[in-house]
Amino acid sequence: MSAVGNSPRWLAVEALSKIKNGAYSNLQLNQLINQHHMDRRDINLLTNMVYGVIQHRLTLEYWLTPFVRHPNQIDPWVRELLLSALYQWQYLDKIPKRAVFNETIEIAKVKGHPGIRRFVTGVLHQMDRTGLPDFDAIEDPDERLSITYSMPIWLIDELRQQLGADKMQSIIASLNQPAKQSLRVNPAVSDVADVTAALTNDGLTVEPSEISPLGLVVTDGQAINSEAMQYGMFTIQDESAQLVVPTMALAPGDQVLDACAAPGGKTTQIAAALDTDAGGQVTALDIHASKVRLIGQNAARMHVADRVNATELDARKATAEFGEAAFDKILVDAPCSGLGLIRRKPEIRYEKALQDSLNLQKVQLSILSAVAPTLKKGGIMTYSTCTILQQENQQVIQKFLAAHPDFECLKTTTDRNLKADRDDLTLSIYPDDYLSDGFFIACLRKK
Structure with missing residues (x-):
């Protein structure tokens, strides 16, 4: 294989092809970085290109469409190659267009056959001659927003209904900025x-x-x-995720249940607030043995293994396992659609639909209801998600409280008094608020 076969641009096309087939972007990138000896500059370019193409995919495809007459007849990797060339040309101002075009054509030549090289060369030169299509040509305003920010129309529509047009646009614009x-x-x-x-x-x-x-x-x-x-x-750990555990008002001797704990970031944060001499212990649950091991490894690395009891168990069986009134505090960091993490996992935006949030709502409610009996009277159960839709957040809390009159919602407070003047008792952190992940936190007390 020529030197071009180890270049960040070649590896980016390889990664993008696999991600389009369902691989996770972060795992795919880590694998490539570990397999190839690259300096920091090359790693940065590879990461930027992979995340950039995924983030802007709808925009890039809109620009490419007029130049490819038979889209079903080109190999998937050739499509990713052209999208990555477009991304570099339009979004990376430090790379000259000549360098982008030359290396793209070189990859087409080495990875493909002469016909592919001619095709890629022709498309690039035609784009350069005629210019790219303008967003203003898109008549439907929602479709125009969708193409401009590369966001699915259903999410634009849902955020507008829930938060208003200005907040929706602020959120979707912020999600294409790099994650901190x-x-x-x-x-x-x-x-x-x-x-x-x-x-x-x-x-x-x-x-x-x-x-x-x-x-x-x-x-x-x-x-x-x-x-x-x-x-x-x-x-x-993201800044928003760090806010969850302090809302639990932990005491050193608390018995704590972390109901959906893997990979253990919040478990270790809970454990650091406990004291074994006072009897403090966190029981961390996950349904997969491999993830339970991961919690244990994280606890060991963070020097809190003596306070962590990692257990393979479905949280919905907690009462049968631990009995009633076993815990002073409970954290339900619930499985969710993850739409608050789009900056870190850009492919999420294309994979999720509104129905996913409605399906997850049932799971979230079932977990809350199942662990509720294990909480002592006067104890606090904290519910959190890394999503930004009310279906998985406010609506879950409303439905839980309606079915469990022995619980009340407290106002969620943070050390820095974030959004202290809000009317809601729950706390929503949106991706545009502090350029951190989108998160939701609710604190429920058993009367």
Whole structure:
């Protein structure tokens, strides 16, 4: 294979073809980065191209369509090659068009046959000559928004109905910005100042999170490869996700149930607030043995394994397993559509439909109802999701409270008093609020 076969552009086309067939973008990227020895610049270009093409896929396909007469007759990888060329040309201003076109044609030549090289060359030159189609030519306003921001029309429509046109547009525009690299300091072994110093000494640029007291945002460098990460001084976690555990008002001796715990980010955060001398313990559930092992590994790395009991169990069987009134606090970080994570997992936007949220609502309610008896009177059950639709958030809480009059909703508060002037008792963090993940948190007390 020629040198072009190891280039970030070649690998991006390989990754995009597999992701289009159902592979996860983050796993696919990690696999390629581990298999090929690349410097940081090449890793950055590969990551940027893969996420960029997925993020802007509807836009890129709109631009490509007029130049491909028989779309069903071209190989899927050739399509991904042309979309990635378009992405670089239109969105990456530091790469000259000549370099983009030359390497795209070179990949077509090496990976394909002479006919493919001629086809790719012809499409690129025709685009250059005639220019790309304008969004203003799209008459339907929702379709125009969908193509401009590469968002499905159903999601645009649903967000507009729930939050209004301005907030909807602000959210969908923000979701194409790059995700922040954020981490949560582990108070079991370290503090914000020590982690900041350790990462700065490693040449990273770090700043404090504006929304989480234990949060740091890395603006330059890769924290995941640092010694401080290996030692468990911190874990990679979005700023919004860090807000959930502090709302539980944990006491050092609490018995806590983490009902949907894998991979254990919030489990270790709970455990760091507990004290074994006071009898504090978190029971962390997942239905898959492999994920239970992952929780255990995370707990060990974060030096809190003595406070974590990782258990393979469906949360809906909790009462049969643990009996009634077994726990002081419960966290239900429920399985959800993940629409608040579109920045990190851009393919989610094309894979989900409104029906998914309605189906998940039933699962979420069943978990809440199943674990509710295991909570002591006066105890708090925190419900959280990483989605932004009311079907999985406010509606779940309303339906749960209607069926369980022995529970009441408390106002969700955060250390930094986020959105303190809101009317809702629950807390919704939208992706455009702080450029963190979309999240929902509700605190329910058993009367």
